[in-house]
Amino acid sequence: MRADAQRNRELIVAAALEVFTECGADASMDRVARTAGLSVGALYRHFPDRRALLEHIATDALSDLLAFGRAASAEQSATRWEVLVRLVAHCTVLPLAMTKSLLGDIGAHVRLAALAAESDALFEELARGAQQEGDLRGDVAPRAVIGVLNTAVCRPGARVDDPLVTVVLDGLKAR
Structure with a gap:
């Protein structure tokens, strides 16, 4: 180009x-x-059309999330909980509310659906690792952690320091 x-x-x-x-x-x-x-x-x-533009934005957002998550996960000095918290913080700067609304109406966009599945797998792996390390509550299934985190960060106005994100992370942290 x-x-x-x-x-x-x-x-x-x-x-x-x-x-x-x-x-x-x-x-x-x-x-x-x-x-x-x-x-x-x-x-x-x-x-x-509008859909192509929105799909481009959503694909970029999920690709960015995955690249960041993979790089953070590769750091051997960080616990899985620390990586998960950093990834949640990164999510709050991405247009994930728009991406989430598109995923609900995705239809035939295979790449976007694949990226969403990969990001869910990454979060699930981090949640499982954080549970094994004792930092994430063991009574919440990793799949449920994804749902809770989606609610916190995939909404308009989500910020790393807003009360909902703080309460969710505090609630998931093992005591």
């Missing part, structure tokens, strides 16, 4: 994140283009 085309694509994605975060996923594509400082035609040359 040419450098100017790549720059335009990046502008569109950044603008879409801003506009969709502010107005929801039904926000006008015209507004996304205006926010990016580009024509609507330029936007549609990169993304044929």
